[in-house]
Amino acid sequence: MNTRGYAAHSANSSLGLFRFDRREARATDVVIDILYCGVCHSDIHNARNDWGGAKYPMVPGHEIVGRVRQVGAEVTRFKVGDAVGVGCLVDSCQHCRSCARGLEQYCENGFTPTYNGVDPHDGMTTFGGYSECIVVSEKFVVKVPDGLDLPGAAPLLCAGITTWSPLRHWKVGTGSKVAVVGLGGLGHMALKLAKAMGAEVTLFTRSAGKEEDARRLGADRIVLSTDEVQMATVKGAFDLIIDTVPYVHDVNPYVATLAISGTLVLVGYLGPLEPMLNSAPMVMGRKAVAGSVIGGLPETQEMLDFCGQHGITSDIEVIRMEDINASFERMLKSDVKYRFVIDMSTLPAV
Known part of the structure; x- marks a missing residue:
């Protein structure tokens, strides 16, 4: 046709x-x-x-x-x-x-x-x-x-299913401590979904002045990732980090904020990491850096149904x-x- x-x-x-x-x-x-x-x-x-x-x-x-x-x-x-x-x-x-x-x-x-x-x-x-x-x-x-x-x-x-899939795979629910890196199309959906799933949600951002919008979207806390003092306050804090940054960046500072057995999931960037990923804190804390892409059809329907129940849209x-x-x-x-x-x-x- x-x-x-x-x-x-x-x-x-x-x-x-x-x-x-x-x-x-x-x-x-x-x-x-x-x-x-x-x-x-x-x-x-x-x-x-x-x-x-x-x-x-x-x-x-x-x-x-x-x-x-x-x-x-x-x-x-x-x-x-x-x-x-x-x-x-x-x-x-x-x-x-x-x-x-x-x-x-x-x-x-x-x-x-x-x-x-x-x-x-x-x-x-x-x-x-x-x-x-x-x-x-x-x-x-x-x-x-x-x-x-x-x-x-x-x-x-x-944007919705790309962030929903890792949240579901790593079993986010009430009491989970989740952080989101970056506040864009993916990041704002990650905040909304994680909050609705019952998590305590933190936004990592490099830009000051996003606090009001981040809180409206579901963030309980905002951490300026360029501020070493603020980063030190969340060392070992998170069960899961959803990293939505779409370009090469240093993930090592975020790995330090993972709890024991925590996972950082890359959903926005495809390619080699630079600087090199330091495996020492991963080995010593059973931490992981993983990746995830969109979702299958059953998971996508589940996400839409969840959004319908909670009135969530972009x-x-x-x-x-x-x-x-x-x-x-x-x-x-x-x-x-x-x-x-x-x-x-x-x-x-x-």
């Missing part, structure tokens, strides 16, 4: 209106009219080929919320009119050990990303949520709970589709609190 979207045509070109073909719905597919799509930092990295492997033209977007327009003959979980979401993946092998455990994000044969990928069934390029509609297997669609604000729910499909600024290039530049300057969301009704008609 012919579809309108916004696409990048090279690593250094602006995104612009683009027409392309979606596949016709298969028996197990759901056709979704996209209402809102969050703007993730990885959309910039992919569009500008910062990580390599970009395929052009590219339609970004993997924080998708919309309503079901059509369902295939074998679809059982959704009906026309349902509010639904699509996150970072639209397929996986479905038979490896990870997929069998509902951990499709760790598919041993490689999952199919929502955009900049190739559909394993027909070889078509996958195009993302900066568009008017999308066709997805029902296994990779989640239900948005009734009453949840739809624009604010869109970033839950990446703090957003809604933008028009034509403002996406300016929004990319603002994101690079951290000039957003805390996520841009595109109103897809503003997609140009021609």
